[in-house]
Amino acid sequence: MIKKSFIPKLDDLLGGGIPEGVSVIFCAYPGVNSEAFGYQMLNGRLEEGDNGFVFTNIAEPDTITYEFNSYGWDLETMLEEEQVFFVDGSSHFIGAPPNGRYIIEDYSQIEEAVIKAIRDVPNGIGLINNLSTLIDYLGNEDTLNIIKKWNEIAKEKKTTLVYIFTEWDYDKNFIDEIKNSVDCVVHLKTIEERVIIGQGFMVAGASWTKPSDIMVLFFVMQPGGVKVYIPKILVTGPYNAGKSSFVKAISTKSVSVDRQALGTIPTTIAMDIGHLDYKGFFADIFGTPGQERFDLILNVLSKEAVGAFVLVDSTAPETFGRAKEMIRKCRAEAIPKIIIANKQDIPGALAPEKIREMMKLGKDIPIVPAIATEKKGTTEALDVLLTLLYGD
Template sequence: MRCGVATVNLFRVGIRLVDERLRLAEGPTRVLFISSPGIDPAPYGVNSAVAALKEGLEVTYLVNNKPADAIRAVADLMGFDLEEWESTGQLRILDSFSGYMNIPSNEEHRLDTPQDTNAMIESICDLTSEGNVVIFDSLSSYIDMCEGGETDGMERLMRVVGSLCEEHHFVGLFSTWGYEPKNIQTIREAFDTVLALQPVERLTIVRQFLRAEKIDGQVVPDFVVPIKVMQPGGVRVFFPKILVTGPFHSGKSSIVQAISTSSVSVDRLGTTIAMDHGYLDYKGFAADIFGTPGQENFDPILEYLAEEAVAVILVVDATKPDTFPRARTMLQLTKGYALPLVVAANFSDLEESLTPDQVRDGLGLQSNVPVIPTIAVRGSGAEELLEMIFELLMSEEGLTLGDGEKEDNDEED
């Protein structure tokens, strides 16, 4: 069974770096989010839906393992209001759950016989015009709910996926609950883009990573990025700790404030005595920012503050080269030499400030370490700092920022 002839628009899943590659696709996009048990894939479905809606595409969101309201609640937590899109008919949440449970439903779009595969395909095709988006939440529950067990569930599922993928962008959410490996492989092969959601677990999940197994049919080696569902905010490539360090009165707190979306400082008598903390949300990236105190009597805690940092911004007063030895000591204490490093040459507007090359030489750093002139209290140079630190982080992850970033920036402006 097929729905019609394909005429498709470009589709995004709302995740920076993945979207930059998906934009190259011309035909329907088939995206599989495959998650370890315990990671809830629903936010990734909602994120994809919202990204598509913002692009002007129509979305049918099929939900079979919870009430449709649960999807609205997930969206609400992520800071997305679906009501307007639903009221205009651009978004249709298709309730395939109440039919399974045999419970009443007030949903406008409802599948009364979700066990009937043909009826399901027909309903989705009726609702979704060609070239638009179907989100299927969830493929694994569909298998689990088939009375005939895994083999029967797989056979039915492949019919659904095969029928819907030809003319629609299709996003499937799948949790790997110990199915037969050959079945998991079959599902992987049915999709052009496979994004694995993987946990770092210490009894409980402490972090999530997104690993792209393939994008648009092409295997993508070494594509692994840390990821987090922000509430609110949606899915973000997330770096858990960027450290801002540097000598006393170099302007660290001002830099933290300048680059953060929100921040707080623990101060006494105008100087930081514990740490600064900021949260950063920038062009699809998110990060927690930790600023250290600069005074030597806090050196014993520097090592601890720097634990698990993924990058360092070293702030120096570009007019005071006599503080550079202290800056080098702080880099050693925070292990900054071993991490992606950017130097903020602060107070760069003052006449006596050194040039970036002079600052780099004065700090004894290699020529490839970026030095960005900043005037932290005015926020000048903050964007350049962010661009540079994320570029370094991405190259550490084996990735590079794509051309899409300029477009993103223009959109946000």
């Protein structure tokens, strides 16, 4: 029987949902709100009528009930009705009154208490929050053995086990072993440029299906929980660099707002808007006007964007200064960016490395040669964007 995950879009990536009795791990880069995923899955299943438990070693049960409440989920009533219970691995250690069906007073008791809890909720769901905190108490080897044992019993009892795991600086082989011990691995990643500007989830593997390897961007709301959103990608650059052509070239559909003829070259005085659907990655594309008097728009848009294409006319080095100014305006809000060296078909076009030299760009800012009007280089540009966003 397939169960829902109650995380938007996740079931689509997992071939429809989660078979009973499987284990799922949410592996989060430090800084990503992984707990919300576990809480949301548990709450969804409880609301469907399943039974469940929460093992906590990160906060006493009252605090977790309060957290659920802040998401708008009523754990308290379900606790009163004994549809869900706690394995309290926290209170004793901070001197608070214990509150759970099973109480941990020593870390050696955790293995057995969780086994009992799994057996108490056949066909239900158990949440282990947090696996990382167990590791440094129990040691790598013991933790792995315990996970394997829990997963076997969960399979037998058809109980879904959900682990919350923060990828601190553990040994890579050990992290791989942890991931190999479970049926399904969901990565929770950050999109960063100096600071975290976005978060996304990707399914790295599932034993029952070949998952789609796309990243879904999300944010967490209180109340509300995990919400997915369509990110904004900015296309910017100096006047006449070919931004409108580029937006058109990468979009499945696009529209140029208020495109008017000013002098001999038609230019955009409001913005180009397009929608990107590339290898399963969806984004709204915003092409900004190049003229300085519209920099306010650039500033506003860059606050919400997760990436930017900066177009330069490879034949017009006199505009590179302006392009750098526009990069700085994007950087003010810190977003990953790719330089598009456009108009490579025109005689005298400078090669990407020459442009890098003239613009004094760091070696790791990608520069992609392109001819936007012929859709040349656009696929490469999109692949570079996905590499930047998806990371390793």
